[in-house]
Amino acid sequence: MTSLAQKEGMMWFILYISLYLLTDCISADSVLRSDTCQLQRRFRLNGVYQDGDVILGGLFEVHFFTVFPELSFRTEPEEPYCEIFNMESFQHAQTMAFAINEINKNPNLLPNITLGYHLYDNCVMLGMAFRAAISLVSGTEKSSSNLNCTGPPPVIGIVGDPSSTPSIAISSVLGLFRVPIVSHYATCSCLSDRKKxxxxFRTIPSDAFQVQAMIQILKHFGWTWVGLLYSDDDYGIYAAQSFHQEMQLSGHCVAFSEILPYDNNPRYTQHITGVIQASTARVVVVFSPASLVIPLMEGVVLLNITGRQWIASESWATSLVFHTPRFLPFLGGTLGIAIRRGEIEGLHDFLLQLRTNSDPRNNMLRIFWENMFGCSFETRDKETDGEQVKKVCTGEEDLSTTNTPYTDVSELRAAYNVYKAVYALAHALHDLMQCEVGRGPFSGNKCADITNLKPWQLVHYLQKVNFTTxxxxxxxxxxxxDALAIYDVLNWQPSSDGAIRIYTVGVVNEGVETGMVLTLDEDAIYWNFETKKPPCSVCSESCPPGTRRATRKGLPVCCFDCLPCGDGEISNATDAIECMVCPDEFWSSPNNDQCVPKEVEFLSYEEPLGISLTTASLLGTCSCVLVMVIFIHHHNTPIVRANNSELSFLLLLSLKLCFLCVLLFIGRPQLWTCQLRHAMFGISFVLCISSILVKTMVVIAVFKASRPEGKGAMKWFGAAQQRCTVLVLTALQVVICAVWLSTASPAPYKNNLYIRSIIVYECAIGSAAVFSMLLGYIGLLAAVSFLLAFLARNLPDNFNEAKFITFSMLIFCxxxxxxxxxxxxxxxxxxVAVEIFAILASSFGLLVAIFAPKCYIILLHPERNTKKYIMGRQTQNK
Incomplete structure (x- = not known):
């Protein structure tokens, strides 16, 4: 969007470019027709002059407005004129004059060279600024006897223009000729484009640095939800663009963005204040000249909009127009960015010594005097059109008795930048003069000729300027x-008379290595809120650790919901975008804000379940030992000797090993326990089932041997054959275990597949095929034993253990x-507990089913433990 002022300014810019080119054509034609260079036009400009060996130009906003007379083109157009004198800007112009006089008195800087100056008023209008710039570079002499119009230019450098838009226009043209321009107040970041x-150059930081300084303040107080207002000119538009970019990079959001128009339309102003009132943003940043902020604040007062923290750009942060009791309830506590305040020793006395000059080119001095004291240098002896004639100026009035922005040197900000700009040009010129012949920076190692100095030669040295004020x-x-950025942070606080007074509460300084650094005295800041504390300006409250931000659809990134991290995920920072997944051996804490080691789970000896199973294992082992002791003590009794007592002892030994192998399943898994637990389990149970199988076969063989047709059956089931059978069957399981341990040995393994939050410390079987073979072999022997015992269950009791074996194998299976x-x-x-329970249950089943009946007879009915009784039962049964 382009304002009317901008459109008008661009029209004037194009017009004067055309006039400038037309003047060149006319001048060229004049050269062909005469022996002099003719100045085609002299503009009526307000200025201050001082002659010297080398002249510096200056452009300042000494008047606020420019009045353009109506154009008829029937007569020669009248020159525009300026109105409303600006005392503060005239002080800036005089600061340049002071700096040049100070340099001329300094024997160490530019010795034997006297600086002069030509200072013009741009009247805050692009057309007037361009007229003044053209006058500076082309000169104001009507003619030159030099046929080729050669020689040194009227000025070698210009201080100004203070506004961005005129600086863009002037630099676009004068930059073609490499005329050095050092602005003291033009901040548009677009002017940092070296190609254009x-x-x-400039001694004030660009808007890009100003924006960064504001971002530092926003970050410091955690203001992520901010409103933006900006003026409809190059300064405001470029500042707004830079602000949007920096806000996006820093993760902050602009709640609303509105333009302050130059036409001050009441309806649009009402719209903007309505947006401010409706927004949830409690912080509003304004990039605009003070003239555009005034109607905005009038609307704020009218709607009684309070509870807002205003952030003022440097263009209105120091403006005195708002420092009245009327604005205090609304603008009190405003934080502003202002260019660095400096002190210039001797400036105040120089300003008070100002006197008028008879030279008509110094009409700016006359205008100042008339505006300062309300007098006139024209003598009048009667009233004119009913107006009272002003008193006559003497030019000797005492300035020390006045209290105006001109004489106030307590807040030298723009004036201090003017001072630095003049010294930058002076130091560049001094370095140029120090060039040694044959070692210059220009083509052929040449140095610049001070008698025929070209502005572009000064640019080279200006780029390398380095000094301290x-x-x-x-x-x-x-x-x-661009100069290194340094800003004062201002705070608008109530004064004793109920108005607003500015205090410096911090500084933002740019270092070559540190970047932008904000230093604030928070105790000195006045907050215009009931809490007397910084406001909270966020779209959504910060997400605490343990949660992540989830952007709300259709809203800026600063508007979000806080979602808790999932199991196994954490966020240990505020406003985390994503949750981090914990490493494999770690799990999220209850608050999901840190990863803690996972609980390692295994069946331990200390827990109740482990203690119970260990007790059962030891009880079974002791039971086997007790039965073995009983059998040893009664080894000569018929019931022990029946069906081969050696197999009974071997069966008891294998059962004891089965009970003891349970202990390998309890406790933290280690390599050796993992290797032994299943091997010992497999071998023990094969030894046990093999003994039962052989005992069953012996029962069948004995029964057959008792019949006439089976007299020779026992020769195949003697003691040696029984031992050999058990040994061979067990050896086969040993081979399976050996192959298993040598090829794919079981090993400790941390398993987190069962429960993600817990590491189950277990033994990986290594090879599922070999493990299945081990279990299948045990199952095969058990099935054969059960089948044979089932078939022999009806054999005579005296010789028969088949019923007990059948029952025991039924329990086992x-x-x-x-x-x-x-x-x-x-x-x-x-x-693991289920596997242990199966081992214990099957072992106890075999022990009780096979040996409990025998122990019952041995201990409780010894009268039945006789060969006669057994044989008697046999005869009786027959």
């Missing part, structure tokens, strides 16, 4: 012509068949 503006500030330019689904469905350590 190759000879533009008397106030202690370092001055140098980067590759874009039932336990292990039930084990499979229970084991698969049991998580973690409970799977």
């Amino acid at each position: 503006y190759p000879s533009f 008397g106030f202690g500030d370092h001055v140098s330019f980067d590759k874009n012509g 039932a336990v292990w068949i039930a084990f499979v689904p229970a084991y698969v469905s049991s998580p973690g350590k409970y799977a």
